[in-house]
Amino acid sequence: MVARGPAGGGRRGTGGAQTGNPGALPDGAGARGITRRLFLNGSLKATLAASLASRLSLGALLGGQAGGVKPATAARRYDGELIEESYDIAHRLRDGTLVIPSSLVPEGPLHDAIVLGGGVSGLMAAWELERGGLSDVVLYEKEDYIGGNARKGHANGTDYTCATWSVVRPKDPFLLKLFQDLGIVQGIAADGTPRIDPLLVGPGPDNNVLVDGTWYRGPMYGADPAEAIQRMPLSERDRKDEIEFYRDMNGWADKRGRDGRPAFAMPVEEGSRDPGILELDRITMLEYARRKGWGAYTLSEVDDWSTSDIGGQASEVSAYAFLSFNSLGQGGEDITLPGGNAWLAGRLTDKVGADRTRTELMAVRVENRGEEVRVTLVDARTGRFSARRARCAVIACPKHITGRMVPELAAAGREAYLGYRYGALLMGAASVRRTPRLKGAPPAWFNSADGRLIQGFLIADYNSDRWRKGDPDRPNVLCLWAPLGGRATRADLLVEPWSHWADLMADDLESMVPGISADLTRLDVYVWGHHMVIPAPGFLTGDARRGLTRPLGRITFAHSDRNGMPSFELATRAGYDAAREALAIVRGLPKSS
């Protein structure tokens, strides 16, 4: 599991640091942000209560000074910048203000296939197209790097992740085969368990939780959560709820429907069709938690897992999505390296061949033209438009962009992309002169706490020689995890400068690790404006998503949002399936549904 949710744990997520009153959560974003902070300390509580009374905006609250926490603006001795994906052209495309030339003469040869989007889904698609026998495959990516949100940076002698963290042990044949092909699985043990390359498995400890100013080891994956939870200074009621919640998550991993199929699978289409289980896609996770009778503390934890793992608040995401994501996220230690999943993107790029990838070229139009697909690209540096053509195209870009690139979707009545909603997230990369020492426990990979903006921090050099050698004073990078869900809006991302976010993050960090501000030398803030598609009730088991993503002429659709939830498994599976569909089209075989 993860640092994330101990028992269930997708790859991201947090443990039970909540000290808020999530009874207020469902009523809206602002309510959630406020309640989480109310419990940080008494003076903050007073500040926020006063702010609430005077109906200040959430943005104002976030910008306000937390009682007891040093105002970072006065004390800022670090540098940094806001690092965003390029969105100017995408916004003009969305708004209909991008003038796309219609009579461009295609350049270059008729390719076998064009892949659009260089995240892990696009990389997987390109590789599968090549394995399927297409020799001329080319991949276009709008940014100046390949990997999408499997992206890393480097500082203080360590790689650090700018977004993704890790992958879990394979539980289905697709992922097992992929991990074998990528050299991650090195064999199968006598009991049938895949043997993971030991260098890729984190050394632990995975997860700390901050409660009342002291860090506690979080419940460990696979073990009974009771032991860890008993050690935390919680009320009897909260303890009972927490144990029940973790056990409930654990329990879903092994459940089967009345049809004998696993309750959940990835993609969801391969899970049980038992109406009793599908019914969970009609209610939100908040409703599920309330029916269980869990109190405020655990409701807050559920909400943290929700924003952290699947991008939306518990009041937005379906119970089916939450339970399947977290129960399938189980699997033992995480497979990770410093830099998050960037190393996986690197291995996939090696399979594809770096010479087949082209960066800083954004696709703005994709059209079927008889026996070929015509793609219009714009050079992100010069603004020059050009056209390319291929026998098929796989689009591995998020659907809110894809929908605007493919005019035929509207003509075919496949406009479900307009209803796709995505979460937004910030990841801070805080360079510190010394790895922090924590009160109560040694640092873990993820240290989960309730800040005004951040939900905790990863220590970047986890699973490295530096970590294992254990020099406690080594310089490091702390990756500050900040899903916005309810704490700020996407619109805030467009207007607030680096200093706004950096100050909030630095203040949060100081409240979690008192004194650390003196060691902070740089704080870069990575912005992920549409980072995870939010699986609201009905999204996963309904027809709209499948209808949108079936092949259209010679165009097929990948990206993790094809499968409705954000994970490496689902991204690569989407790329694979879209590539198989494209191969069938090129070969003139009946298309898979």
Ligand SMILES: Cc1cc2nc3c(=O)[nH]c(=O)nc-3n(C[C@H](O)[C@H](O)[C@H](O)COP(=O)(O)OP(=O)(O)OC[C@H]3O[C@@H](n4cnc5c(N)ncnc54)[C@H](O)[C@@H]3O)c2cc1C
């Ligand atoms: C902050 C964060 C943390 C995450 N952590 C994990 C984790 O720990 N484990 C896990 O399994 N999953 C994690 N995920 C989920 C992650 O999204 C998937 O695992 C996977 O990396 C998604 O790959 P993708 O190819 O579907 O999408 P993306 O990574 O979004 O790739 C899409 C690519 O398409 C490009 N693009 C978009 N439009 C165009 C265009 N018009 N023309 C050309 N290129 C275009 C984009 O620039 C991007 O590179 C995380 C996601 C985020 C955002």
